Amino acid sequence: MSSSAAGGAGGRLSIVATPIGNLADLSDRARKVLASADLIAAEDTRHSSRLLQHLGISKPLLALHDHNERDRVGRILSALEEGSHVALVSDAGTPLISDPGYIVVREARKAGYAVSPIPGPCALVAALSAAGLPTDRFLFAGFLPAKRSGRRSALAELAGQSATLVFYESPHRILDLMQDVVDELGGDRECVLGRELTKAFETFYGGSADSVLAELQADPNGTRGEFVVVVKGAPAVVDGQAIGLDSDKLLQLLVAELPVKKAAKIVAEISGLGKNELYQRALQFKGD
Known part of the structure; x- marks a missing residue:
């Protein structure tokens, strides 16, 4: 009607x-x-x-x-x-x-x-607009379950999503959520956190999930205010392989010009693949 x-x-x-x-x-x-x-x-x-x-x-x-x-x-x-x-x-x-x-x-x-x-x-739109992560497709999951078991199960279900993920979180659970992101989605997964958006103490934390967690833990104000958590989606996968990017070819080209660690970091940021795994692959290419 x-x-x-x-x-x-x-x-x-x-x-x-x-x-x-x-x-x-x-x-x-x-x-x-x-x-x-x-x-x-x-x-x-x-x-x-x-x-x-x-x-x-x-x-x-x-x-x-x-x-x-x-x-x-x-x-x-x-x-x-x-x-x-x-x-x-x-x-x-x-x-x-x-x-x-x-x-x-x-x-x-x-x-x-x-x-x-x-x-x-709208907090989620404000965070997406300033995060610098893909916005052509995103999945807003609101507040994840308060209990760790439920939260981890929810993250495990979202781990393969290629769309950018967006969550809301309260100050007393933000460290627990980021630890769960590291454990379930990987410490190398790129994240951007917006805290106290549009307010006097607006702050953004960005980088790999493990580096963002460390930054929050080191910041005396890191558990104050309301948070929007934006997480880069997983690489699209077909038959077990990431598509849209030849990561090995890109690594080979980069290690010829850059230090191994830098090359692995760049490919991890572009592809969403694990930085440690890419580092080992880059070492092999450098040796060859």
């Missing part, structure tokens, strides 16, 4: 992206939509109250989070039926991206009410 069809005598649901840190990132359109809404459904009403206060906007707020979303659907549909304009916001970024809201959006669309996205900040 078209979302502009039946059911909605003017009722409209706007999905409004809000800043992930820097308040200046709120779009003018988002500001106007929040100012025009009759009701704002917010993940944390206290958090959203501070944002609205900063904007000079006063609106009725309805708490909508993971634990009450199903119970709140009826209240929001009733408001839409009355012709109200309802805005949905999360604590930060774009609603529904590892945040509540999909049940409300699904039911509003099913009932025929207009649902409009008001695009803006």
